[in-house]
Amino acid sequence: MADLLQGWKRTHYCAEPTQNEVGREVLLMGWADSWRNLGALIFIGLRDRSGVMQITFDESALPKETFKLAATIRNEYVVAVKGTLYERAQGMVNEHMATGKYEVRAAELKILSISETPPIYIQDDLDTAEQVRLKYRYLDLRRPCMQKNLIMRNKITQVTHSYFAEKGFLEIETPMLAKSTPEGARDYLVPSRVQPGKFYALPQSPQQFKQLLMLAGYDRYMQIARCFRDEDLRADRQPEFTQIDLEMSFVDRDDVLEVNEGFIARLLKETLDYDVQLPLRRLSYQEAMDRYGSDKPDTRYGLELCDVSEAVKDCGFSVFTAAIEAGGSVRCINVKDGAAQFPRKKLDELAEFVKIYRAKGLAWMGLKADGLQCTFAKFLTEDQINVIQQKAGAEQGDLLLFVADGKNSVVYAALGALRQEVAKRLNLVPEDVIDLLWVVDFPLLEYDEEEGRFFAMHHPFTSPMDEDIEYMDTDPGRVRAKAYDMVMNGNEIGGGSIRIHSSQLQEKMFRTLGFSKEEAWNRFGFLMEAFKYGPPPHGGLAFGLDRLVMLITKASSIRDVIAFPKVQTASCLMTNAPDVVDQKQLDELCIATTAPKA
RNA sequence: GGCCCGGUAGUUCAGUUGGUUAGAAUGCUAGCCUGUCACGCUAGAGGUCAGGGGUUCGAGCCCCCUCCGGGUCGCCA
Numbered sequence: 001m002a003d004l005l006q007g008w009k010r011t012h013y014c015a016e017p018t019q020n021e022v023g024r025e026v027l028l029m030g031w032a033d034s035w036r037n038l039g040a041l042i043f044i045g046l047r048d049r050s051g052v053m054q055i056t057f058d059e060s061a062l063p064k065e066t067f068k069l070a071a072t073i074r075n076e077y078v079v080a081v082k083g084t085l086y087e088r089a090q091g092m093v094n095e096h097m098a099t100g101k102y103e104v105r106a107a108e109l110k111i112l113s114i115s116e117t118p119p120i121y122i123q124d125d126l127d128t129a130e131q132v133r134l135k136y137r138y139l140d141l142r143r144p145c146m147q148k149n150l151i152m153r154n155k156i157t158q159v160t161h162s163y164f165a166e167k168g169f170l171e172i173e174t175p176m177l178a179k180s181t182p183e184g185a186r187d188y189l190v191p192s193r194v195q196p197g198k199f200y201a202l203p204q205s206p207q208q209f210k211q212l213l214m215l216a217g218y219d220r221y222m223q224i225a226r227c228f229r230d231e232d233l234r235a236d237r238q239p240e241f242t243q244i245d246l247e248m249s250f251v252d253r254d255d256v257l258e259v260n261e262g263f264i265a266r267l268l269k270e271t272l273d274y275d276v277q278l279p280l281r282r283l284s285y286q287e288a289m290d291r292y293g294s295d296k297p298d299t300r301y302g303l304e305l306c307d308v309s310e311a312v313k314d315c316g317f318s319v320f321t322a323a324i325e326a327g328g329s330v331r332c333i334n335v336k337d338g339a340a341q342f343p344r345k346k347l348d349e350l351a352e353f354v355k356i357y358r359a360k361g362l363a364w365m366g367l368k369a370d371g372l373q374c375t376f377a378k379f380l381t382e383d384q385i386n387v388i389q390q391k392a393g394a395e396q397g398d399l400l401l402f403v404a405d406g407k408n409s410v411v412y413a414a415l416g417a418l419r420q421e422v423a424k425r426l427n428l429v430p431e432d433v434i435d436l437l438w439v440v441d442f443p444l445l446e447y448d449e450e451e452g453r454f455f456a457m458h459h460p461f462t463s464p465m466d467e468d469i470e471y472m473d474t475d476p477g478r479v480r481a482k483a484y485d486m487v488m489n490g491n492e493i494g495g496g497s498i499r500i501h502s503s504q505l506q507e508k509m510f511r512t513l514g515f516s517k518e519e520a521w522n523r524f525g526f527l528m529e530a531f532k533y534g535p536p537p538h539g540g541l542a543f544g545l546d547r548l549v550m551l552i553t554k555a556s557s558i559r560d561v562i563a564f565p566k567v568q569t570a571s572c573l574m575t576n577a578p579d580v581v582d583q584k585q586l587d588e589l590c591i592a593t594t595a596p597k598a
Numbered sequence: 599g600g601c602c603c604g605g606u607a608g609u610u611c612a613g614u615u616g617g618u619u620a621g622a623a624u625g626c627u628a629g630c631c632u633g634u635c636a637c638g639c640u641a642g643a644g645g646u647c648a649g650g651g652g653u654u655c656g657a658g659c660c661c662c663c664u665c666c667g668g669g670u671c672g673c674c675a
Contacts, residue, residue: 038638040632041632042632042634043635056634089633092635094635097635100635119608121610129667129668130668131668182675232673234670356671446675459675568669573666
């Protein structure tokens with residue numbers, strides 16, 4: 001039978017007592033992290049979220065009962081110890097332990113709870129399968145590195161709240177039971193019992209509510225908001241995730257950027273003591289794509305893309321010429337540092353790699369000391385080869401890797417990914433630099449060939465650039481948006497836009513997207529109705545909190561910064577959600593299901 | 599939906615060409631031990647080889663299907 005607290009009160013966290021407490025009585029409570037029984041002397045490592053303190057039980061200094069009780073302690077028992085803090089004698093100090101200079105010599109002991117042998121080890125260097133860790137998540141969360149991550153997450157939300165509060169932002173909650181939004185990600189639906197056959201959707205973001213808050217006059221809003229998207233998971237994507245969401249009135253783009261780069265600078269200073277140079281660099285979307293093949297470029301290293309279409313457009317290599325004729329391009333990256341020596345096997349691997357991104361293949365040109373080694377040299381004149389090398393800045397020892405495709409999107413995707421892959425393999429990514437920048441001037445619209453119409457690249461409330469409005473009817477593809485993304489080390493950590501606040505412009509936008517008036521009213525009527533009543537100019541941004549925490553803690557998986565995450569099938573291995581429910585619940589909701597029953 | 603990787607004691611793994619009773623480390627249990635800190639020593643327990651089917655005299659190993667986990671492409675306004 002476990003002991004009761006009976007008035008015992010903890011005086012310190014386990015790792016807290018230091019020189020001041022030496023010689024004094026302390027009362028610690030925590031989990032047994034280790035036990036070593038030497039017969040007449042027992043050592044227990046006592047752990048809580050602060051760390052571990054060694055507790056010593058000395059048979060000769062304790063009542064028989066107390067010592068006998070101490071001998072029953074096993075890992076993960078919950079223990080309360082009253083004792084005296086001692087400085088350890090020289091030679092007994094444990095250098096590997098933060099509290100290794102001290103120990104508590106126990107006088108009294110309570111075992112508050114016992115534990116079965118845990119299925120995973122409670123320690124940082126753990127190679128247990130994640131499947132097992134997630135099933136016993138509450139044990140996994142006892143590990144110091146997991147506690148460190150969640151404590152850092154808390155620190156980040158604290159800094160967020162205080163920064164935006166100082167800047168005059170109000171935190172206002174928006175509904176979780178909301179209206180399904182067409183376009184965009186798949187919604188999680190919640191059936192209505194009171195109105196059979198109707199559904200709420202869990203919010204993909206508080207987008208429309210925060211815009212309505214602007215209209216309502218709460219001119220600076222923020223919220224740490226849970227969002228839901230029913231799409232496939234990734235190492236950095238969960239179906240439910242958290243955004244630092246904000247919106248401001250009476251602002252244009254630069255006002256939003258300024259507040260938010262101020263935030264990221266404060267955040268990195270307070271969490272990592274890292275100094276960010278402001279203002280952040282800005283890169284247009286087009287420049288980002290042309291130089292890095294990505295709208296979230298990692299600019300900590302070079303390997304920039306180089307367009308050689310002009311040089312090869314008349315060559316005899318049909319792979320290149322066909323790509324250019326189809327409206328695409330031929331581009332390359334220059335891998336320096338003697339990469340011309342890459343063995344054939346490595347090049348084949350890279351060729352396989354770009355195929356993931358739908359590139360048909362990889363051409364290469366190695367400038368070896370003993371001559372040119374090139375997959376397509378015989379189709380090119382010496383002049384053409386020289387122009388390519390000049391454009392790519394190639395020197396002896398360099399390796400040029402080419403992708404050609406009739407679609408520029410394929411060339412960008414393949415080379416953008418290849419750039420990252422090569423940088424990773426050659427260790428070109430500096431670890432201690434934090435690379436922050438804005439990508440701006442995104443296209444407003446994206447053409448979808450399957451559907452045969454334009455879609456909003458960001459969302460349909462994003463404002464076009466003032467000077468591009470005139471092209472919305474004539475050439476929608478060239479209209480740029482007042483949209484912006486913040487990029488950190490090649491990760492999109494936040495994004496937003498200035499919104500449309502004029503009804504006429506909003507209607508023009510819906511027309512461009514091919515919505516009839518009825519459709520638009522049906523889908524966004526409440527917003528359009530509201531916008532009749534004096535919407536202020538406004539815009540905002542949302543940061544992905546989970547990704548921010550990942551980057552700051554250097555976690556390799558988003559699951560390591562979320563207390564209770566989901567696995568790839570969007571289920572929770574601990575609770576076994578989602579699960580079948582009683583027929584009675586389904587009947588109440590008027591839901592028939594063809595899926596397997598309980 | 600596609601591609602790639604993985605699943606053997608509680609945990610991490612090994613397991614030869616298909617061949618006797620499936621091993622190691624660690625953890626666990628018991629005993630001994632007063633300065634351990636990866637404590638040590640002695641003894642012991644512990645297996646649905648993910649599941650199902652097939653080939654074979656014989657399957658952890660070969661074949662097929664399913665399930666589970668990871669990465670990724672598509673998808674994620």
